[in-house]
Amino acid sequence: MTVIAKPLVFGGHAIARRLGKAGIPDWSVAETWECSDVTGSGTVVTNGPLAGRPLRRVVADHPEALMGDGWVGEYFPVLTKFIDAAGSLPVHLHADDEAAQRLEGQPNGKTEAWHILHAAPGATALCGVKEGVTSDRLRAALEAQDFDAVLRRLPVRAGETVYVPGGTLHSFGPDTLVYEIEQTSDIQQHAMRWQMEDGSRVSDAEFGSHLDMLMRQVDLETRPDFTPGLAVAVGDGVERVFLCAGPYFALERWHAGTEEPVRHSFATAQILSNVGGPVRVRSGEWREELGPAETLLLPAACGHVEITGPADVLFGYLPDLDRDVRGPLLEAGYPPRVIDSLGPRAGPLEGE
Structure with missing residues (x-):
């Protein structure tokens, strides 16, 4: 897939210099969109028989071969990024599905998850509103840019993951490198007096308008926490870690420390991102080397x-939660209440 590099003001050079990603601009890069079907920022197939076709076209022409039997949809439902928070991201939120449809005229919101690849000692993230904070108090603190008065500040550690529902106010950085998986959307509402594209000042009128919309979308009750994931041994020196899972996406990290290969079977498209050294990837008769911080989209037909x-490596996908997440973890001995820590409805179904 082609890669879309975003030069936002909080970015740096860690995606190239720490992860080893080649082929991106030498200037400061905040995000690389690895697999995207966002309108106006879609990725394109770069090899194989469909080379040169935008992801949106592949979805239209081959929906079941890409996503699995019975799947229908107008666009690829999962977006993945590397994010270099060399500086702090703006405090912002993304609408949930209901608010996106009601207020933004969009088909869906943007729930997301952050998997921490690197964090400097003492790194933190803002995530969710403190318990007991009222809407009026939140608005006053955001107007004063006094974020710590009303938002939870969490410690950030490499290897941990947090599932962030739409409507959750958040920020992370500085000195934090993240792999982000989310719903396909680019909607957001900021609480900053500067533009994240170039750092220019936001006028008082525009700032007030942003806050008006943000306050209509914010969830005062959601308070996500980081988790280490749930590990399952799948071979001699091969470990599969379920990092997060919910109705919109799931993310796994697989480690193979020996010559025994990672062997993974799947029934839906897999976004395969390499967060280690170069690896050789094979599916049937097809073979390719995947370099550091490169991404492949493997269709369900593989x-x-x-x-x-x-x-x-990381595998991101749209899950059947029973088949892809709950089943393997229950078989490995994890109780439903522990599985549920991975994200909404990853564990017990209603009534269980």
Whole structure:
């Protein structure tokens, strides 16, 4: 897939220099969109028989081969990014589905999750409103830019993940490198007096308008926490870690420390991102080397992939929660209440 590099003001050079990603501009890069079907920022297939086709076209022409039997949709439902928060991200939120449809005229909101690849000692994130904070108090603090008075500040550690529902006020950085998975959307409402594109000042009138919309979308009750994920041994020196899971996406990290390969079977499209050294990837007769911080989109029709170890890779996908998440974790001995820590409805279904 092609990569879209975003030069936002909080970015740096860690995606290239720490992760080893090649082929991106030498200037400060805040985000690389690895797999995207966002209108106006869609990625394009770069190899194979569909090379040169935008992801949106692949979805239209081959929906079941890409996403699995019975799937229908107008666009690819999952967006993934590397984010270099060399500086702090703006305090902002993304609408949930209901608010996106009611207030933004969009088909869906943007729930997301952050998997921390690197964080400097003492790194923190703002995530969710403190318990007991009223809407009026929140608005006053945002107007004063006094974020710590009303928002939860959480410690950030490499290897942990947090599932962030739409409507949650948040920020992270500085000195934090993240892999983000989310619903396909670019809607957001900021609480800052500067533009994240170039740092220019936001006028008082525009700032007030932003806050008006933000306050109509904010969720005062959601307070997500970081989790280490749930590990399952799947071979000699091969570990599968479920990092997060919910109705919109799931994310796993697989480590292979020996020559035994990662062997993964699947029934829906897999976004495969390499967060380690170069690896060799094989599916059927097809083979390719995947470099550091490169991403492949494996269609459901492939069904199986083998990655030669040692390897450190991420798989992101739209899950069938029972089949893809709950089943393997229950079989591994995890109780439903623990599985539920991965995200909404990843564990017990209603009535269980």
